[in-house]
Amino acid sequence: MITGELRSKVDKIWEIFWTGGITNPLSVIEQFTYLLFIKGLDDKQKEEERLAEFVGTDFNKIFNDDQQNLRWHKFKQMSATEMYETVSKKVFPFIKTMHGDKDSAFTKYMDDAIFMIPTPQMLEKIVTNIDGLPIKEGNTTDDTKGDLYEYLLSKVATAGTNGQFRTPRHIIKMMVDLMQPTPTDIIVDPAAGSAGFLVEAGEYLKRNNEDMFTIKELKDHYHRDMFFGNDMDRTMLRIGAMNMMLHGVDRPNIEYRDSLSETNKDREKYTLVLANPPFKGSLDYDSVSADLLKVTKTKKTELLFLALFLRTLKKGGRCASIVPDGVLFGSSNAHKSIRKEIVENHQLQAIISMPSGVFKPYAGVSTAIMIFTKTGAGGTDKVWFYDMQADGLSLDDKRQPVDENDIPDIISRYHNLEKEKDRKRTEKSFFITKKEIKDNGYDLSINKYKEVEYDRVEYDKPSVIMKRIDEIDVEIKTLKAELKTLLNLDL
Numbered sequence: 001m002i003t004g005e006l007r008s009k010v011d012k013i014w015e016i017f018w019t020g021g022i023t024n025p026l027s028v029i030e031q032f033t034y035l036l037f038i039k040g041l042d043d044k045q046k047e048e049e050r051l052a053e054f055v056g057t058d059f060n061k062i063f064n065d066d067q068q069n070l071r072w073h074k075f076k077q078m079s080a081t082e083m084y085e086t087v088s089k090k091v092f093p094f095i096k097t098m099h100g101d102k103d104s105a106f107t108k109y110m111d112d113a114i115f116m117i118p119t120p121q122m123l124e125k126i127v128t129n130i131d132g133l134p135i136k137e138g139n140t141t142d143d144t145k146g147d148l149y150e151y152l153l154s155k156v157a158t159a160g161t162n163g164q165f166r167t168p169r170h171i172i173k174m175m176v177d178l179m180q181p182t183p184t185d186i187i188v189d190p191a192a193g194s195a196g197f198l199v200e201a202g203e204y205l206k207r208n209n210e211d212m213f214t215i216k217e218l219k220d221h222y223h224r225d226m227f228f229g230n231d232m233d234r235t236m237l238r239i240g241a242m243n244m245m246l247h248g249v250d251r252p253n254i255e256y257r258d259s260l261s262e263t264n265k266d267r268e269k270y271t272l273v274l275a276n277p278p279f280k281g282s283l284d285y286d287s288v289s290a291d292l293l294k295v296t297k298t299k300k301t302e303l304l305f306l307a308l309f310l311r312t313l314k315k316g317g318r319c320a321s322i323v324p325d326g327v328l329f330g331s332s333n334a335h336k337s338i339r340k341e342i343v344e345n346h347q348l349q350a351i352i353s354m355p356s357g358v359f360k361p362y363a364g365v366s367t368a369i370m371i372f373t374k375t376g377a378g379g380t381d382k383v384w385f386y387d388m389q390a391d392g393l394s395l396d397d398k399r400q401p402v403d404e405n406d407i408p409d410i411i412s413r414y415h416n417l418e419k420e421k422d423r424k425r426t427e428k429s430f431f432i433t434k435k436e437i438k439d440n441g442y443d444l445s446i447n448k449y450k451e452v453e454y455d456r457v458e459y460d461k462p463s464v465i466m467k468r469i470d471e472i473d474v475e476i477k478t479l480k481a482e483l484k485t486l487l488n489l490d491l
Helices: 004-019 025-055 065-070 080-097 105-110 120-131 144-154 169-179 196-208 216-225 234-246 290-295 301-312 325-329 333-345 407-414 434-439 462-486
Strands: 187-189 227-231 253-256 270-275 313-324 347-354 367-373 382-387 391-393 401-405 429-433
Touching: 004 025, 004 120, 004 144, 025 080, 025 120, 025 144, 025 234, 065 080, 080 105, 080 120, 169 196, 169 270, 169 313, 169 367, 169 391, 169 407, 187 196, 196 227, 196 234, 196 270, 227 234, 234 253, 270 301, 290 301, 290 333, 301 313, 301 325, 301 333, 313 325, 325 333, 325 367, 333 434, 382 407, 382 434, 429 434
Parallel strands: 187 227, 187 270, 227 253, 270 313, 347 382
Antiparallel strands: 313 367, 347 367, 382 429, 391 401
16 A cells, blocks of 8 residues: 555645646646656666676666766756656657667557657656655565556546556455466456566565566566557557566566457467456447357447456466456356356356445445356356455545555465365355356355345343433433533523
C-alpha cells in the first residue's frame, strides 16, 4: 500500500503536470512513466556497476562511455535549459531506439511516443520531485515502485474503456499466488493493459526461484519467451512494455492485437492465463474469430474470452480469470454452453466469489475468480467454492485499509484442498460435486449452494418494551429539570 509520504509527493508531481497544461490522466501517466523509466535505467546500471566492481566482471552497459550525460544522475544536475535540451533531444530519442531491434515490443510502441513536457522549468520541477520519491534504488523485490504505479493508475477515475485495465494489485497478487507460476511457464494476459498480471508473475518468480537466473536457458526464457500480453490501446502498450522493463524483463512480448478477432491465431501456445478481460462488451459476429463462436455463439466479451483461453492454452495449461457474476449463473444458451464446456470437457477447480466493492470506486460489479485446467478430456470431479467477504480494504469508494482480510485464508486453503473435503456449506469454503453442478444446469454461483444458518433471536413482549420506553421518558424529563435548575433557567 502506498504511504502517505509517497502519495503526497506523487500528488504534487501530478499537480505540476496539470498546471503545466497536461491534463489527460493517461498522458500524465505516460509522461510520468517515461521519466520513471529513464531513472530506472540509470539505477539499473548503477547496480550493475556496483556488482561488477565487487566481483570483478564485465557487464552489458545500457549507457556506453559516450552516453554518460544521458543518465539521470548526470542531467538532473544541469540547468533547466540544458536539462530540457538533453532530455528532449537526446535521452528521449535514446529510449525510443535503445533496443535497436525494430521488432521488439518496446521499440514498436515507442515509435510514435511523444515527449509532451512543454518547458524547461516544468521538466526541472518534475525531475527534482521524482528524484525525491522514496523508491529504493536497485532493489528488484521492493514493492514501492508497483505501489506507485498502482496509485498512478488509480488517478484514471473513468470507468469503461479506461477502467478496464486497472485490476487492484492485491487481487492480482492473490491470483498469482494461487497459480504459483513456474520458471518454464509461458504466461499470457490477452487484455494486458498496464501488464499488472505479467509484472506480478515475474516478481513471484524472482521471489521463489532464485536459481532460475543462474541457468542460461531459464534466464533467456524469462526475458524473451515467457511473458505475452495483448491490448488495443497503444498508450497502454507503451506503459505496459515500460512497466515490464522497469521490473526487469528485457524483451516483453506486448502486442497490438484484438485478442478475440481472426487476427489472433494463437492456439495451444500458453501454459498459464492470468486475466481480467473486459466485461459487458458486445461485439458483432463478423469481428469475432469463428473458432470462438463454435464454442459459444455469443456477442458477449466475457464469454468469448473464456473460449479464447481454452483455445490458446496447451493441454495441461491453467487459467485464473476474473469474471462477472453473470457468467456463473446466466441462463442463456451461450452462458450454459461455456460453463458446460469447462465442467464437462476440462477440469474446473475453483470459484472464488468476491465482494462487489473490490473494484470501487470504478465499478460496483460483483465478480468471481474462475480457476480451471485445460485437459480436453474432462477431469472435473468436485469444485471448490470460497465466499470471500473482505479483501483488507473497506468496500466503499474510499477503499481504506481494514483488519478483515480473507486473502491469506484463500491462498492457504486453496493449496491445502485435502483439508477442505469435510467442510460444511455454512462455512466460507466448501466442495460441490460435478453431479450436483450438472443437475443445477451448470450453475456456478456460490449462492446456489451456500447454506446460511439463522440464529433464533427472542425479543421482549411489546408491553414490556413500551413500559421500558415510558421509564426512559420519565428519566429524560427528570434530568432536563435538574439541568434547568443548575443553569438557573425558569421552569
